[in-house]
Amino acid sequence: MSVIEDSNTQESEGERSGGGHHRGHKHHRRTHRERTSKRGEHKSHRGERGGTSDTDQSSSRRRHRRSRKPSKMGSFWANLLASLLIFVHIAIDTVLEFGLGWYLGDKKRSPAISSDDQKLCTKSAVELAKLIRERKLKAHDVVKAYIDRMKEVNVSLNAVVDGPFMEALDEAKEIDEKIASGQLTEVDFTKKPFLGVPFTTKDSTSVKGKLHTLGLISRKNEKSLVDAECVRLMKEAGAIIIATSNVPEVNKWSESRNSLIGQTNNPYDTRRSAGGSSGGEAALIAACATGFGLGTDIGGSIRIPAFNCGIFGHKPTVGAINTKGCTFRTGKEKETMVVAGPMCRHATDLMPIFKVLVDPEMSTDLKLNEEVDVTKLRYFYIPSNDMPACNPVNREAQSLMFKLTRYFSDLTGEEVKQASLPGTEISGKLWRYWMTREPADFNKLLGNGANLNPFVELFKKIMGKSEFTMAAIYSLIDGLLPAEKAPLMEEATTKCSEALAEMLGDDGVLFFHSSPRTAPFHYYPLVKMMDFAYFSIFNVLRVPATQVPMGLDSKGMPLGIQVVAAKNCDRLCLAVAEELEKEFGGWVAPFENRN
Incomplete structure (x- = not known):
């Protein structure tokens, strides 16, 4: 079962996750409880699974603690080792930050929007499509603005593998002519909700007639014969492909670097990682060089780059989108963690793109047309995955979680409950096993x-x-190291999956840290690589998770949070992402706008 902590334990749990919340948090919780108690009878357990109250759970935990009765000496050594581990993590992190920062030189950001024509590149894909339909913008002008922007930013980002495709201008011009002549009806516009909007996809996802290298020198001249299913669907919806973007070799790393194209740089600081494997996509989207993008995710490959580059990315429920053509997938695989999903600057683009991509057989199960009232959902958070190999959650990430939980507490009138899941402390092992x-x-x-x-x-x-x-x-x-023990890994996965399903039901949302820290310098993951486990656990569990940008840290790098729901409850993730964007601002440009 999942463990849902009493609200009084939140302070100590936050401290254990890597240093504790800032002063004043405890006072806020006290005043918040006083405030909610004055509201009258408080529905503290709306939709509680199994009818277990906080009092019952607290009593059960006290009995459990009494039955264990750990010795004071044993507790002392356990705390000492935990503190020592945190110190080692911080020491290594400090050395890497200093050394790599010195080696990589001065901080540089993506260039600012250079012309009035490019200002439209900051708009959402949905807004651009609407303006094109209403003849307030021409598709040709939109495509040209993005192509010009892509050429400008790729000098510093190194994110493009193939493109920009100049034939996209001809396609856009043809669309403008059809709109001007009245050849397109409202029915046509409904069938093509992204008519004239440019998009990109990662190199490992096939685009007919374009390079399909997977970052391998041995495939430097290979081209796709057909479109991946997700690309085909976006084209059918009227979107125009303008480029393919960089990936690590065959998508299996948390940075987008290979010996064919080189490494892709983060638009907020080109010395830092854009993430992987959809790193090229995230960099281009964040720098306003494409309308939106398509990524794939087997271990965080949409969400890591989305987090590093400060954009939105959705990892759907497994099976929601046909993955045919994504890294040689047939789309018929039954046992897989791989998904395809949307990446964009604006949360309001997520659902419309997702609806285009969803497999018709999954539409009924996903209930995407069902309205979601975010004030009536139940909310939970987990302060740390407790995995020893991961960095401790830093203070800025902790502070972000506090602000977020406080907001949803005030929004719903309910406590955002602290929770834990069995098995998160071996997230890396679980993912490693399921990859085999x-x-x-x-x-x-x-x-x-x-x-x-x-x-x-x-x-x-x-x-x-x-x-x-x-x-x-x-x-x-x-691949040569000892394999994980199958029975143990499968049992742990089942327990974690069942606990999450029991906790969330069909109206619960979990807030989970994206990473203990913001985007690292290039090469950092070669020394400390395990923070990706904060993402990969949800691949193991096959549940939907949306990466949401939440402003910038003190270094000017994007902060973020993962919004998680039960299987087939993607709509909850996307609705909460939109609410977070409204309250906290969403994507922040990696450049200063010029007047």
């Missing part, structure tokens, strides 16, 4: 069909002769 159950063979994908010898590739790397990055070689070596 995926139909794709990473070794063969990396070798473009041939098996690679990790030791040979490592030796070649040392000699400067390898075609692969160190990250790819790490993954090859990982």
Whole structure:
């Protein structure tokens, strides 16, 4: 079962997650409880699963603690080791930040919008489509503005693999002519909700006639013969593809770097990682070089780049979107963590794009046309995944979680309950195990069909002769390490999945940290890589999760939060994302606007 903590434990839990909340938080909780108690009979357990009250749960926990009766000496050593581990994490993080910051030089950001024509590039995809339909904007002007912007920012971001596609201008011009001549009816506009809006997708997702390299030198000239299903659907909806974007080799790393294109830079600080594997997409979207993008996610590949680059990204329920054409998928895989999903600057674009992409067989289960009242949902949060290999959650991330929970407490009149899930402390192991159950063979994908010898590739790397990055070689070596024990991993997954489903039901939402810290410098994950487990646990559980930007930290890097719901409850994630955008502002431009 999930554990839902009494609100009185929130302070101590926050401290355990890596340093505690700021002063004044405890006072707020006290005054908030006083305020809510004056409202009369407070429905503290609306929709509680199993009818268990807070009093019952607190009593049960006290009995459980009494039955264990840990020795004072044992508790002392456990706390000492935990404190020592936090100190080691902070020390390594400090050294890496200083060393890599010195090595990579001065901070640089994405260039500002350079002309009045490019100002439209900040608009949402839905707004652009509306303006094109109403003849207030021409599709040709929109596409040209994005192409010009892409050429301008790619010099510093290095995010484009193939493109921009100049034939997109001809396609846009044809759309303008049809609108001007009245050839398109309201029915046509309804069938094509994104008519004339430019979009991009990652290189690993096939686009007919365009490069399909997967970041491999051995595939540098390979082109796709057909569109991936998600690309086909967006084209049918009227959107215009203008480029494909950079990925790590065969998508398996948290940075977008390969030996063919190089590394993609973060538009907020080009010394820092854009994330992976949809890093090229996130960088282009954040820098206003595309209307929106399509990503894929097997271990955070939509949400890590969305977090690093301060945009929205939705990882759907597994099976909601057909993945045919995404990294050689057939779309018929039954046991997989892979999903495709939308990435964009504005939360209001998420649902309209998602509706275009959803598999018709899933539409009924997802209930996307059902209105969501965010004031009537139940909310939970988890302060840390308690995984020793992850960094401790830093103070700015903790403060963000506090602000968010306080807002939804005030919005609903209910406490946002602190919770925990069994198994999150082994999130990395769970994901590693389930990756071995995926139909794709990473070794063969990396070798473009041939098996690679990790030791040979490592030796070649040392000699400067390898075609692969160190990250790819790490993954090859990982394949030689002892496998996770299947019975233990499957049992832990089942317990965690059942606990989450019981906690959330069909009206619950979980707030979960995106990462203990904001986007790291390039190469940082080669030393400390496990923070991705904050994302990958929801791939293991096959549930929907939306990455939401939540302003910038003291270094000017994007903060964010994951919004999680039960299977097929994607609509809850997307509705809460829109509410967060309204209250906290959403995407923040990585450049200063010029008047």
